[in-house]
Amino acid sequence: MTLLLLLAVPSTTLKAETGGEGELDVNELIFGHIGDAYEWHVVTVGDLHLTIPLPVIVKSSTGWHVFSSSNLEGGKEYEGLYIADGGTNDGKIVERNAAGEEVRPLDISITKNVLGLFINSALLVCIMLGCARWYRKHSLEQGAPKGGVGMIEATVMSIYEDVVKGCVGEDYKRYAPYLLTAFFFVLVNNLMGLIPVFPGGATVTGNIAVTMVLALCTFLFTNIFGTKAYWKEIFWPEVPTWLKVPIPMMPLIEFFGIFTKPFALMIRLFANMMAGHAAMLSLIAIIFITVKAGAVINGSMTVVAVAFGIFMNALELLVAFIQAYVFTMLSAVFIGLSRVKEHKEK
Numbered sequence: 001m002t003l004l005l006l007l008a009v010p011s012t013t014l015k016a017e018t019g020g021e022g023e024l025d026v027n028e029l030i031f032g033h034i035g036d037a038y039e040w041h042v043v044t045v046g047d048l049h050l051t052i053p054l055p056v057i058v059k060s061s062t063g064w065h066v067f068s069s070s071n072l073e074g075g076k077e078y079e080g081l082y083i084a085d086g087g088t089n090d091g092k093i094v095e096r097n098a099a100g101e102e103v104r105p106l107d108i109s110i111t112k113n114v115l116g117l118f119i120n121s122a123l124l125v126c127i128m129l130g131c132a133r134w135y136r137k138h139s140l141e142q143g144a145p146k147g148g149v150g151m152i153e154a155t156v157m158s159i160y161e162d163v164v165k166g167c168v169g170e171d172y173k174r175y176a177p178y179l180l181t182a183f184f185f186v187l188v189n190n191l192m193g194l195i196p197v198f199p200g201g202a203t204v205t206g207n208i209a210v211t212m213v214l215a216l217c218t219f220l221f222t223n224i225f226g227t228k229a230y231w232k233e234i235f236w237p238e239v240p241t242w243l244k245v246p247i248p249m250m251p252l253i254e255f256f257g258i259f260t261k262p263f264a265l266m267i268r269l270f271a272n273m274m275a276g277h278a279a280m281l282s283l284i285a286i287i288f289i290t291v292k293a294g295a296v297i298n299g300s301m302t303v304v305a306v307a308f309g310i311f312m313n314a315l316e317l318l319v320a321f322i323q324a325y326v327f328t329m330l331s332a333v334f335i336g337l338s339r340v341k342e343h344k345e346k
Contacts, residue, residue, distance in 0.1 A: 030281045034203045034274060035091065037112045038069035038083065042198045052198065054115060056081075060095050060105035069109075081105070116192065116202025117210070124188045127152065159183050159328060167332035169339050175332070178221060182214060183328040190273060190320035194313065205323075206274035208266065215266035218331040223258060226338035233340070234258065261334050265327060272323050276316045283309045 040052040053070035062080060071078035072093070075085060084094045084102055093109070094102040127148075134149045145153055164179050165172045189204040204210050234254040236244065243250045283305045290301045 030278050030285070033201075033281055034206055034277045036207065037091070038072065038093070038109060040112050040115065040198060040202075054110050054112065056093065056109045058093055058105045058107045058109060061097070112202050113204055113207050113210070116199075116204050117189075119199045119202075120189045120192045120204060121185070123192070124184055127188075128184075156180060159325075163325070163329050163332050167329060168336045171339055175221065175335055178217070179328050179332055179335075182217070182331060183324050186214070186269065186327050187321060187324035190324060191317075193273065193277065194316055194320065203273065203277055205269055206277060208270045211266045211270040214269070214327070215262040218265060218334060219259075219262040221331075222261075222334045222338045225335075227340060229340045230338045261330075265330055268330075269323055269327050272319060276312070276319055280309055280312045280316070283312065 038054055038056060040054060042050040042052060044050070053068045053073075056065065056067055056069050056072070058065050058081065060079075060081060065079050065081060067078065072081070072083050075082065080095050081093050082095075084090055084092055087102065089102055089104055092104055093107055094104050097103050131145075131149050131152050134145055138145070144150060159180060160176060163183075164176045168175050168179075186205060189210075192200045193203045193205060195201060234257075235251050237250050237254055239250050286305045287298070287302045290298045293301075
C-alpha cells in the first residue's frame with residue numbers, strides 16, 4: 001500500500017533538489033493529497049498523469065455554470081471563473097467582482113470528497129443489501145453465515161449488544177438503526193480512505209464538514225428526544241442553591257456541555273483520520289527530502305520510510321475501526337444520558 005501511495009502522489013509535488021528542480025514542497029505533498037479538489041488524481045507514471053475531471057457546478061454573478069474541471073487546469077480561466085492560488089480562497093473556484101476582488105460564487109460542484117462520499121455510500125448499501133439477500137435465501141436451520149456475511153453479522157451483533165444496548169438503556173431499539181448506520185458509514189469511509197488509488201484515496205472522514213454533519217446528527221438525536229429529567233439536570237441540576245442562583249453557574253456549564261459533546265465528536269474523528277494520513281505522507285516525503293544527502297543516506301532513509309510506512313498502514317487499519325467504534329460508543333453514551341428518568345424518593 002505504501003508503494004501504491006508513492007504512485008498516487010502527483011509528480012509535480014515531488015520536487016526534490018535533483019538537477020536544479022527546486023525543493024520538495026512538503027505542505028503541497030501532504031495537504032494536496034488529503035485535501036479536497038475539483039479533480040481526482042489517480043496515478044502518475046513518468047510524464048503520464050491519469051486524472052479524472054469532475055463536474056463543476058457554480059452560480060456566479062453571470063448565472064449558473066456547469067462544465068468539466070479540466071477547463072480550469074493549470075490556472076486557466078473559464079467563463080470568468082478560475083481556481084484561486086493562495087489567499088483565503090486557496091484551491092477554491094472564484095471570480096472577480098466589479099472592484100477586482102476575488103469572491104466565491106455559490107459552489108455545489110462534485111469534488112473529490114463528494115464523489116468519494118457517493119462511492120463509499122453506494123458500497124455500504126451494496127454490502128448491506130448483499131447480506132440481506134443472503135438471509136432471504138437461507139433459513140435459520142442452515143446454520144450461521146460464513147465469510148463476509150458472517151463477519152458483518154458478528155460486527156452488527158457486537159455493536160448492537162455491547163454499545164447500543166449497553167449504553168443507551170431501555171429505549172435502545174429506536175436508536176439502533178442510526179447508531180449502526182453511523183458505525184458502518186464511518187468504518188467504510190475510514191477504510192476506503194486508506195486505499196491510495198481510485199476509487200479509494202478520498203479522505204472523507206478527514207474532512208471536518210463531514211464529521212460536523214455526523215456530530216450534528218448525534219446532537220439532534222440527543223436533544224430532541226431528551227427526557228424532562230435530562231433538561232431538568234441541565235437547567236436546575238441537583239447542586240447547592242448558591243451554584244444556581246443568583247448567578248446560574250452550574251446551569252450555564254451544563255448548557256455549554258450540550259454543545260461541547262458533539263464538538264468533541266467532530267474534532268476527534270476529523271483530527272485522528274487526518275493525522276494518520278499526514279503521518280504516512282510525511283514518511284514518504286523523507287525519501288525525496290534526503291535525495292541530495294547522497295545515495296547511502298537516501299537509500300537507508302528510504303528503507304526506514306517504507307518500513308515505518310507499512311507499520312503506519314497497519315496501524316491505520318486498526319485506527320479506522322477504533323474511531324468508528326469510539327464515535328458510535330460516545331454517541332450512544334450521549335443519547336443514553338438524555339434518556340434519564342427522574343429519581344423518586346422512596
